[in-house]
Amino acid sequence: MYKRFIYQCLGVAFLTLVLSACAVPVKLVEKNANKYTPERFNNSAQDSTNTAKIKWKDYFQDPNLANLIETALKNNQELNITLKEIEIAQNEISARKGEYLPFVRLGGGAGADKVSRYTSQGAADEMSEIKPGKKTPPVLPEAYFGATASWEVDIWHKLRNARKVAIANYLATIEGRNFQVTNLVAEIANSYYELLALDNQLETIRKNIEILNSALGIIKQEKEAAKVTELAVRRFEAEVFKTQSLQYEIQQKITETENRINFLVGRFPQKVERSSQQFNELIPAGIQAGIPSQLLQNRPDIRQAELKLEAAKLDISVARANFYPSLGLSAFVGISAFNPLLLANIPQALVTSLAGDLAGPLINKKAIIATYKNASAKQIQAVYVYERTVLNAYIEVTNQLANIGNLEKNYAMKSNQVDALTKSTNISLRLFTSARADYMEVLLTQRDVLESRMELIETRMKQLNAVVNTYRALGGGWN
Structure with missing residues (x-):
């Protein structure tokens, strides 16, 4: 009789807990993640061949650049910090597993x-x-x-789902490191090409100083022959000084760029080995963009956002389980x-x-209700983050593909401009010596030639940077 009474009391208690647990808040309406991307990038062909599949060691052929990237992947402090975050996330999985044992x-x-x-x-x-x-x-x-x-x-799989959340966060941390690697490889490559461009600009300035000094000698001879005034000599001397001061600005930029590379590589300032002589011969590599849906697999930041979304969904299951006994x-x-x-x-x-x-909870469930609502809000927030990441990736690729095409045409026009101005320099000197042109025409022509050559080098650098940025935007560089 006594045992029967005990069993009845336990049955009533269980029924009360179950009924109280049924009063779970209505699950918030979830916005489905828009994983569908356009069929192609702009007017590009719908071809699945994708440059992002190429490993960075095969993509960057310059041995000096490859050595810099390889050293950075070992010594970069940001990457090493992230590796410890991955280790922490892995330990969290073990901790979650131990809770349901x-x-x-x-x-x-x-x-x-x-x-x-x-x-x-x-x-x-x-x-x-x-x-x-x-x-x-x-x-x-x-x-x-x-x-x-x-x-x-673990009747309601609350503890097991918490472990799955830890696993998803662990995998998301790995994808975060992959995204760091992609950006690091691109940043080193862009800085390296900038350094080559600065070296060539410095060499161009030095050659231009020699040409200006030669023209200055001609102007002085013309002054002695009373064909020009002292004004012409002083204007040419001022132009020489101006160009000489410009080379020190370039030298400072070279120092800063070298040290930026050294920082990324994780070492104290030192000379960066490079081969600047072949810069003008560098031809930007061809890019195969593939199809937009490949971004979902190739871009580590999209994969990270997707794993964060999965973790947010599991967090809701954990929060719902708190209502049950x-x-x-x-x-x-x-x-x-x-x-x-x-x-x-x-x-x-x-x-x-x-x-x-x-x-189980019976009265005053405000805390667990708030936890559940927060989990629901964070899930919808994760959906928006995922959609934004996909949209941003698509726009990045589209912009860079357009940039490559426009820079190619820009470089061709700049090259024609340099050729035309180089020829006009010789013409202006001949006309000046034969008293058929003013000294200002010679001076302005020399100035225009220098500017156009500097711009041509900068345009080549932008071309190389655009190719690197497209490689990064497609998701290349981390594998």
């Missing part, structure tokens, strides 16, 4: 209790004897040693006695216990 502790202790004689236990001790002829003393010592086990039964089991196996010398007397000193508890 049984906990077992081994230990012992000793103490003493004095029980009131006016209690049921005290009255029983008054009437009992420890051994024949010896009553139970008022203060009774106790020593014990044994193993305690506790386990929360949890079942816990506990057990103890050991030995206990009032005298430590009696602990070895088995089975008399053997102690065992087994208990279970079922508990």
Whole structure:
């Protein structure tokens, strides 16, 4: 009869908990992630051949650049920091896994209790004897040693889903590192090409100084022959000084660019090995953009956003499970006695216990409701982040493809301009010596030639940077 009453009480308690758990807030409407991208980039052909599949070691043929990238992947501090974040995320998986496995502790202790004689236990001790002829003393010592086990039964897969969240975050951290690698490779390549361009601009300035000095000598001769005034000599000298000052600006930019590369490589300032002589012969590599849907697999930032979205979905399942009752089991196996010398007397000193508890939220569930709403809001937020990342990737590729085409045409026009101005320099000098042109025409022509050559070098650098940026935008460089 007594057992039946206990069972009935447990049944009522379980039913109450289940009914209270059913009052879970309505799940917020989720916005489906828009994973569909346009069929092609602008007017490009729909071809699945993709440059992003090429490994960076095969893509960058310059051995000096390849050495810089390889060193950076080993020594770059940001990458090393991220590696530790990956290690932390991996440890989090182990911690989450341990939460749904049984906990077992081994230990012992000793103490003493004095029980009131006016209690049921005290009255029983008054009437009992420890051994024949010896009553139970008022203060009774106790020593014990044994193993305690506790386990929360993961009925609603709350703990398992929490482990899946940790796994998704771990994989997202790896993709975050891959995205860092992609950006690092692109940044080093762009800085390297900028350094080559600066070297060539410096060489162009030095050659132009020689030409200006030669023209200055002609102007001085013309002045001695009274064909020009002192004004012409001074204007040409000023132009020489101006061009000479320009070379120091370029030298400062070279120093800063070298040190930026050294920082990315993870080393103190030193000379960056490079081959600047072949800069004008560098031809930007061809780009095969593939199809936009390949960005979903090739871009690490998109893969990271997708994993974060998956983790956010699982977080909702974990938050919903907090509304349901949890079942816990506990057990103890050991030995206990009032005298430590009696602990070895088995089975008399053997102690065992087994208990279970079922508990769930009933009143004042504001905290878990707020946790659930936050998880729902973060999931929708993750959807927007994913969509924004996909859109940004598509626009980046589109912009860079257009940039490559426009820079190619720009370089052709700049090259024609340099050729025309170079020819006009010789013509202006001949006309000046034959008194058929003013010295200002010679001066302005020399200035225009220098500017156009500097712009031509800069345009070539922009072409190389556009190819690198397109390679990065397509998701290349991390594999």
